[in-house]
Amino acid sequence: MKSRYLQPDDIQRLERYAFTPRTLVDGHFAGRHRSHVAGPSTEFRDYRPYVPGDDTRQVDWRVYARTDRYYLRTHNQETNTVAHLVLDSSASMGFGGKTTKLDYASRFAAALAFLVVRGKDTVSLQCFDREIRTFIPPGSTPAHLQQLLRALDENEPRGETALAAALERSYPLLNRKGALVVCSDFFDDPGAIFTALNPYLHRGFEVHLYHILAPAELQLTDRGLATFVDMENRRRVIAHTRNIATAYTEAMEAHIRNLRDLARRRGVNYTLARTDRHHFQLFDQLVH
Amino acid sequence: MSLTFLNVLLWPLLGLAILPLLIHLFARARPPAVPFSSVAFIMRIVKRTQRIKRPRDWLLWLIRTAVVLLLIGFFLKPLWFAHPRLAAPHQAQTAVIVMDASASMAVMDGAQSRWATASAEASAILGGLGEGDRANIIWLRSRPDAVFPAPGPNLRFLRDQLRAAEVTHERGQPQEALRVALDMLRDEEGSKRLYIVSDFQTTNWQDVRVPTPPDVTVVTIPVGESLPDNTAIRRVHLDPPNPIAGEDISIYVDVANYSDRPVEAALDLTLGALRQRESLHMEPDEEQTIAFHVAALSAGSHPLSVQMDEDAFPADNRRFDVIRVRPALRVGVHGEALSGMIRSWTRALRATGWFTVEPWDGEWAPGQPAYDALLCAGGDTSTLAAAARYVREGGLLLWAPADGDDEAKLRAVTGNDWAWSWPQPLQAQQTTTESPFDLQVSERDDPVFTLFADGTQGDPARGTILERLLAPAPAESGLHTLLRYVDDVPALLHGRLGQGRLIWWNIPLHSGAGDWAEQLAFLPLLSELLLQYRARLPLEDARRSFEPGDTLTWRPEQDVLLADVQLERVGGDTKPIVRRETEDGPVFWSEPVAQTGIYRWSMYGTPVHDQAVNFPAVESDFRVMDPATVDAYWIPIARGHDSVALRAGLEIWKYLLIGVLLLSVCEAFVLWEGRRR
Numbered sequence: 001m002k003s004r005y006l007q008p009d010d011i012q013r014l015e016r017y018a019f020t021p022r023t024l025v026d027g028h029f030a031g032r033h034r035s036h037v038a039g040p041s042t043e044f045r046d047y048r049p050y051v052p053g054d055d056t057r058q059v060d061w062r063v064y065a066r067t068d069r070y071y072l073r074t075h076n077q078e079t080n081t082v083a084h085l086v087l088d089s090s091a092s093m094g095f096g097g098k099t100t101k102l103d104y105a106s107r108f109a110a111a112l113a114f115l116v117v118r119g120k121d122t123v124s125l126q127c128f129d130r131e132i133r134t135f136i137p138p139g140s141t142p143a144h145l146q147q148l149l150r151a152l153d154e155n156e157p158r159g160e161t162a163l164a165a166a167l168e169r170s171y172p173l174l175n176r177k178g179a180l181v182v183c184s185d186f187f188d189d190p191g192a193i194f195t196a197l198n199p200y201l202h203r204g205f206e207v208h209l210y211h212i213l214a215p216a217e218l219q220l221t222d223r224g225l226a227t228f229v230d231m232e233n234r235r236r237v238i239a240h241t242r243n244i245a246t247a248y249t250e251a252m253e254a255h256i257r258n259l260r261d262l263a264r265r266r267g268v269n270y271t272l273a274r275t276d277r278h279h280f281q282l283f284d285q286l287v288h
Numbered sequence: 289m290s291l292t293f294l295n296v297l298l299w300p301l302l303g304l305a306i307l308p309l310l311i312h313l314f315a316r317a318r319p320p321a322v323p324f325s326s327v328a329f330i331m332r333i334v335k336r337t338q339r340i341k342r343p344r345d346w347l348l349w350l351i352r353t354a355v356v357l358l359l360i361g362f363f364l365k366p367l368w369f370a371h372p373r374l375a376a377p378h379q380a381q382t383a384v385i386v387m388d389a390s391a392s393m394a395v396m397d398g399a400q401s402r403w404a405t406a407s408a409e410a411s412a413i414l415g416g417l418g419e420g421d422r423a424n425i426i427w428l429r430s431r432p433d434a435v436f437p438a439p440g441p442n443l444r445f446l447r448d449q450l451r452a453a454e455v456t457h458e459r460g461q462p463q464e465a466l467r468v469a470l471d472m473l474r475d476e477e478g479s480k481r482l483y484i485v486s487d488f489q490t491t492n493w494q495d496v497r498v499p500t501p502p503d504v505t506v507v508t509i510p511v512g513e514s515l516p517d518n519t520a521i522r523r524v525h526l527d528p529p530n531p532i533a534g535e536d537i538s539i540y541v542d543v544a545n546y547s548d549r550p551v552e553a554a555l556d557l558t559l560g561a562l563r564q565r566e567s568l569h570m571e572p573d574e575e576q577t578i579a580f581h582v583a584a585l586s587a588g589s590h591p592l593s594v595q596m597d598e599d600a601f602p603a604d605n606r607r608f609d610v611i612r613v614r615p616a617l618r619v620g621v622h623g624e625a626l627s628g629m630i631r632s633w634t635r636a637l638r639a640t641g642w643f644t645v646e647p648w649d650g651e652w653a654p655g656q657p658a659y660d661a662l663l664c665a666g667g668d669t670s671t672l673a674a675a676a677r678y679v680r681e682g683g684l685l686l687w688a689p690a691d692g693d694d695e696a697k698l699r700a701v702t703g704n705d706w707a708w709s710w711p712q713p714l715q716a717q718q719t720t721t722e723s724p725f726d727l728q729v730s731e732r733d734d735p736v737f738t739l740f741a742d743g744t745q746g747d748p749a750r751g752t753i754l755e756r757l758l759a760p761a762p763a764e765s766g767l768h769t770l771l772r773y774v775d776d777v778p779a780l781l782h783g784r785l786g787q788g789r790l791i792w793w794n795i796p797l798h799s800g801a802g803d804w805a806e807q808l809a810f811l812p813l814l815s816e817l818l819l820q821y822r823a824r825l826p827l828e829d830a831r832r833s834f835e836p837g838d839t840l841t842w843r844p845e846q847d848v849l850l851a852d853v854q855l856e857r858v859g860g861d862t863k864p865i866v867r868r869e870t871e872d873g874p875v876f877w878s879e880p881v882a883q884t885g886i887y888r889w890s891m892y893g894t895p896v897h898d899q900a901v902n903f904p905a906v907e908s909d910f911r912v913m914d915p916a917t918v919d920a921y922w923i924p925i926a927r928g929h930d931s932v933a934l935r936a937g938l939e940i941w942k943y944l945l946i947g948v949l950l951l952s953v954c955e956a957f958v959l960w961e962g963r964r965r
Contacts, residue, residue, distance in 0.1 A: 095325035187326040217325055225319040230327040233435075237331045238319060245335040255329070 003149035005103070005110035015232045016117055022204075034148040047071040048138050082138045083116045083177030085109045087155070088172060088212075090129040091232040092185050094157030096214040098273050105212050106152045108279040112181065115283075117145040121273035124174070125151055128166035129159030135173055163188040167196035183273075184209040185217070186259060187232075194262050201266060208269040211259060215276045218252055220245045234250050301360045308352035312345065344962050351955045358944045358951065368938040369514060369632040380420045381467040382439050382476040383617075384469045385410050388486035389453065390460030391907035392837075393871040395601050395716040397512050403455040404484045405511040410450055413483050413509075414443050415436075424472060425449060428486065431880070432465035448526050456882060457603055458837035459904035460489070466498040473504050480504045483782065488913040489816055510913050517547035519570065520604035521555075521594055524833075531826055532642060533587040533615045539580040540606070540907035541594050542568045545570035546909050558609070559592040569673050587615040589898045591858065591886045599826035604908040608886050609833065616641065617822060620648030624664030628798020629688050632805045633663050636814050643818070659683065666690035672700040680786025688793035691716040694862040697936040705785055709937035725753040727795075732770040736816045737770070746808030753779075767936040771795070782821065789821045803921065833893030833899045834887075840878040840895050842889045846890060847874060854893075858886040 050059060050070035058072040060184050064263035087109055092100035109125065114284050116123040125148050136144075165214050174180075186193065186209070200207055225240045256272060263270035273282055304450050324330070372440070388409050394402040411422065417423055422439040425446055436442075448922060467669040480503055484958070486493070490508050496888050500506050523542040531537050539559075550571050557564040557580045566578045567710065574633045590611040591723075598605050618639055622631045637643040648662055650671035660683040662675055671686070679685045692711040702708070718723055722754045726751040729737060739745050749771060761767065763774045771780040782791040797805040804810060834840060840855065840863075853876050866877045881901050889897040 031788040081853055092325035095323070101325070185325060188327065214325070222321050224321075227319050228324040228327045228330050229321050231325055235327055235331070236321070236328045239330055239334050243337065244330060245334045247331055247336075251329045251333060262911055 001108055002103065003153055005106045005152050006114055006149055008109055010107075011114065013049065013115055013186070013280065014111055014118075017280075023157065039099070039120050040097035041164075046074050046141060048074060053206065081121045082174075082176045083112065083121060084138070084170075084174050084178060084180045085123060085125045086167070086180065086182045087125065087127045087131070087152075088161060088163060088166075088184030089127040089133060090159050091155055091157050091231075092161055093212070095185075095217065095231055097216075099275055100157065100212055100284065101185055101212045101275055102155070102157045103272070104275040104279060105210070108210065108273070108282055109181075109183060110149055110152055111279065111283070113145055113148050114183075116140070122178075123148065126166075126170050126173070127155050128170070129161075130162040131159075132166055132173075133159075133168055135170070137173075138176065138178075157231075161185070161187050164192035164196040165198070167193070167198055172206075173198050174200075179203050179208045181204045182208065183212055186211050186255075187215060190255070190258050190262055191257075194266060194268075197266070199269065201268070206269075207266075208271070209259070209263055210271050210273045210282060211256065212273045212275065213252075215274060220248050289591065292669070295363060295365045298360070298363050298612065301495045304360060305353055305357050307896065308349055308356060312349045312352075323869050330526060341498060342956060348955060348958055351951050352869055352957065355948055355951045355955070358947045362941050362944040362948070365827045367945075368940050368942055372867055375931055380422070380478040381472060381845055382413050382478060383413065383417060383421065383423045383426045383481045383483060384439060384472050385413055385423065385483045385485060386428050386432075386465050386469050387425050387450070387457050388462075388464075388715040390428060390430075390489070390492065391455070391457045391603065391904060392411065392460070392487055392489045392492070392910055393511075394455040394457075394603070395512070395518075395910050397514050397516075401455070402487050402512040404539060406487075407450055407453070409509045410448060410483070410485050411509065413485075414447050414450070417443055417485075417721060418501040427453065427463050428460050428462060428465040428474075428837060431553040432461060432467065432468045432911060434472070435761055438477060456836055457884060457903055457907075459906055460486075460492045463498065464497045466496070470501065470504060474501070482506045483564075484742050485509045485510060485511065487910075488918055489907070489909070490911045490913050493918075499630060499691040499748075503778040506920050510912065510915060510918060512910070515546075515548070515550065515910055516600045516820065518549075518552050518601045518604070518908060518910060519543065519545050519553060519596065519599050519606040520601075520903075520905065520946070521573070522905040522908065524592070524594055524607050526609075528822070530614065530822075531585070531611065532582040532617055533787055534793070535613075536584055537611065539582060539609075539611075541578045541580070542575060543568065543596065544908065545572060546911070548572045549656075549940040552894055553597045553858070555594060555596045556595050557592065561591060577780045578657060585611065585613045587613045588841075589613075589895075591900070593886070598736050601908075601910075603884070604905070606884070607902050608884065609902075610886065610900050616644045616659040617713060617818065619643050619645050619818065620662045621645055621664075622650055622662065622667060622671060622745075623688075627665055628796065628801070629665040629793075630663075631818050632797035633665075633686075636811045637818075639811060640815050650674055654681055655911055658823060661818045662690070666693070667697075669697060669700045672697055675701065676701045677787070679788035679790055682787035684789050684791070684818065684821050685785075686817065689714055693756060693757075701790060702785060706762075706767065706790075708760075708767060710759060714757040714759055716755060718755050719751055720790040721752060721754065722794040725756050725777075726774045727751070727753065727771050727804070730772050730775055734768060734770055735820050736813065739812055739816050740809060748809040750809065751802060751804030751807040753795060755796040758792060763799050773948075784815075788823060791817055791821065834881065835898055835904045836882050836884060836901060837880050838901065839880050840887055840889075842899075843872070844874060844876070844877045844891060844896070850876070856888055856889045856890070857881075857883060858888055858898075862886065862889070872905065896945075 034169050036057070047060065047063065048071065050072050054072055055108040058074070060071050060073040063071045087105055089102060093105065094100045113123045113125065115261050117140050120140055122140040124138040125134065126132050127134035134155065136151055155260070161184070163186065197207055220241050222245070223241045225238065227238050229236050260270050271282060273279070291544060313486050342540065368659050377594050388406060389403070393406060394401055397405060414423060422441050423443055423446055424439040425435045435446055444480070469482050473482060482504055482507065488508070498570070520543065525540050527538040527540065528535065539557065541555060543555065543604070550569065552569050555566045555568060555578050559582060564580050564584060566580065568576060568578055570576055590613060591610060593608050595606040621630055634645050650667070653672045654677070658678065662678060663686045664671065664675055665688045667675070667687070675685045675687070685701070689697060692713050695710045696710060698710055729749050737748065739747055756773065756779070759778055761772070761778055762781065769778050769781040772778050778792070778793070779794045782789055795804055796802065815935040824903060828836055844853070850865070853865065855863045855865045855876070855878050860883065863878050865879065868877060869874050874891070885902050885905050887899045887901055888895050
């Protein structure tokens with residue numbers, strides 16, 4: 001397993017973590033996840049006597065041949081959970097200096113995908129800017145993980161952010177509910193974002209928002225008079241850093257506060273992820 | 289106001305005024321580009337702060353534009369002129385200063401006199417003239433006098449003359465002084481300026497109107513702000529004005545209070561050994577006439593002086609006069625020498641001893657030696673017209689018309705002043721001793737009849753009259769019929785005509801016409817008529833009062849050498865005189881006199897003629913003209929020093945530089961304030 005976002009050291013440190021969504025999954029998987037019902041599955045669970053009304057297709061005819069009794073083979077329903085990783089790959093995610101926000105988010109996503117796959121759960125990946133650029137459907141095999149890591153490696157920040165639109169477009173792609181992990185800098189209208197999240201929440205998704213921000217975005221670095229160039233749309237604005245620093249910090253804090261308030265009210269997990277802190281710390285919110 | 293720029297070649301620099309705007313628009317700062325994840329927040333903040341910043345930007349732009357404009361103005365070397373017509377920075381100037389040296393300039397105006405203030409202002413004007421400029425000073429006195437015949441470049445001499453000059457007691461003649469000044473400027477080249485330094489005393493200046501040529505700029509510098517309390521003796525006049533010996537005289541003294549508070553004063557009359565005093569109370573701005581009465585004086589010259597308590601300006605608190613008491617009245621007689629009327633008049637007048645009777649040639653013009661009365665029997669139209677001129681000037685004509693005189697003769701005398709008309713020529717009427725034409729007195733209250741009130745002088749209506757001229761009775765109320773015949777035919781009437789009086793006589797005096805001339809009342813009636821209504825016009829050499837600045841003259845009756853004649857001011861020193869030969873004999877002239885008082889001519893050491901020199905009454909009223917009135921005609925400036933700036937302009941480069949500095953400070957403050965925010 002080779003990826004620039006998942007190093008052997010990371011794998012070693014991830015041994016201590018396990019991906020456990022807080023919501024109860026429908027089914028169980030090898031004692032890891034409980035399931036409400038038994039259902040069709042490829043994995044054998046037990047035998048039980050036939051009772052009228054059972055699906056005759058479930059009858060194990062080999063046991064009947066040996067015992068002349070009707071027994072039904074029961075299988076574990078697929079109760080492993082699905083983690084949908086949604087990764088903002090717009091140009092603004094390229095901000096951050098040596099370690100960009102996209103790098104940071106990619107490392108987090110890679111580590112999370114590793115944990116999910118290791119836990120026999122499935123994981124999908126979407127990289128988007130204004131549109132969904134990459135979509136890897138849910139999977140839980142090492143090969144799937146490898147494919148996912150390769151997609152992360154190849155992902156580049158570009159284009160403009162349209163998180164709300166991307167969420168709306170990705171919804172039809174996600175057949176199974178699970179954990180929706182959104183990594184973005186959320187430079188979009190908070191109201192529109194949560195409107196786009198409504199269908200997910202209604203369907204029972206456990207939504208985790210990771211607000212990826214570089215320290216320089218939280219507090220402007222003093223650069224004197226500077227022409228700030230928007231990395232997404234190339235718009236320019238001249239301002240003196242000292243003149244606007246305070247107001248900018250206040251505006252960013254208000255934006256974060258707004259996102260956090262909306263998330264709390266909707267039962268959404270919101271985490272501010274500073275790129276100057278290790279991404280493993282983010283697992284505290286998500287894994288145990 | 290106007291601006292002139294000396295460095296006009298630098299005008300294109302004005303285009304630089306747009307530089308700050310161009311810099312503001314195009315040369316904006318290009319700070320280093322900083323890629324940033326999203327500038328949405330920054331833009332929002334900048335947009336909000338722009339609302340504050342933009343007015344500041346415009347203010348900065350305005351300040352910087354103003355700085356550039358002021359700097360350009362600085363290099364253009366502007367000159368500011370208070371009045372466009374006064375701007376003449378590159379022209380040689382000819383300045384004529386009319387310097388008011390009249391008596392009113394002597395009054396104290398605060399700590400110094402108006403004259404001292406005016407001298408300082410005039411000196412400042414001269415100081416403001418430069419090399420190549422020409423100037424002259426005209427002293428505004430009773431006779432304007434210039435320092436140079438024409439404006440000259442010797443300004444130093446003018447300043448010396450200004451320092452040496454003194455204010456006089458003369459009256460000012462502004463009109464004449466301005467005329468002289470404008471005549472001087474007429475042929476001059478370059479910028480012509482007439483400065484008037486005066487107190488613009490109302491009594492002297494209110495009627496002054498001098499048409500100013502368009503190329504001459506008249507600049508006024510009014511001096512004199514306060515109004516000192518002043519009382520003055522304005523005039524002394526006599527009644528009768530030309531008394532004869534033995535006649536009582538009333539001396540009337542006109543006094544005036546020009547202050548704004550009441551005045552209590554005493555007026556002292558000195559006439560030879562006679563002393564009289566009158567107290568008076570005058571309200572503010574009041575004029576009064578105080579009368580002194582003196583008994584009959586002997587024939588001759590009687591100097592008098594009237595003096596009142598001295599005030600802040602004592603020069604006009606004393607006045608002099610000379611009463612010339614004549615031995616007899618001078619009467620001119622015109623008519624046929626042998627006519628009864630002429631003979632009777634002449635005989636009667638000579639009998640009194642109060643009249644000197646002379647034949648009158650029938651010619652008269654104003655200014656000629658005048659008679660106290662003219663007696664005319666008959667007369668042609670031209671003679672009557674000459675007599676009428678005399679009457680209208682204040683004389684007395686006693687006219688006895690002749691048989692056949694018509695309306696034309698009447699009009700020759702009265703013109704259209706009298707409404708009395710003669711539809712028919714006058715015709716002589718005769719009667720018999722049985723039924724004479726009886727007379728009766730019509731207006732017994734007339735002063736002429738005062739003498740006859742007690743009857744001792746006879747009855748003027750008494751006597752037998754056998755001839756008369758048939759004339760209609762006058763209807764006009766202005767005519768006074770003294771005597772009339774019982775059938776209303778006028779016999780003796782009089783009325784005013786111009787300044788004088790006409791007595792119309794219709795009583796024949798020749799033998800055979802009756803005995804009225806032989807009655808007791810004839811002589812006193814004729815004398816009273818002439819005494820009561822005698823001429824009021826100035827008689828020969830009757831000018832009693834001269835003013836400082838006048839030249840005194842005296843014409844002796846006989847030829848006399850200069851060495852034998854002397855002029856002295858009574859109580860003072862002798863005055864230089866000159867002798868000039870004229871067709872009518874020698875005339876002695878003095879230099880213009882400076883002091884008031886009685887001046888006495890002496891011949892062979894004997895006083896022969898007195899003349900009074902008095903302060904000009906017109907100068908006593910120190911009220912000055914309303915500045916707005918002066919401004920309406922001329923260009924006023926406050927001070928003589930301003931004339932420098934008026935001519936050369938005020939260099940305002942230093943003010944522009946100060947403006948640049950102040951604006952720079954403002955710009956720094958605005959920038960600092962912006963940073964602080």
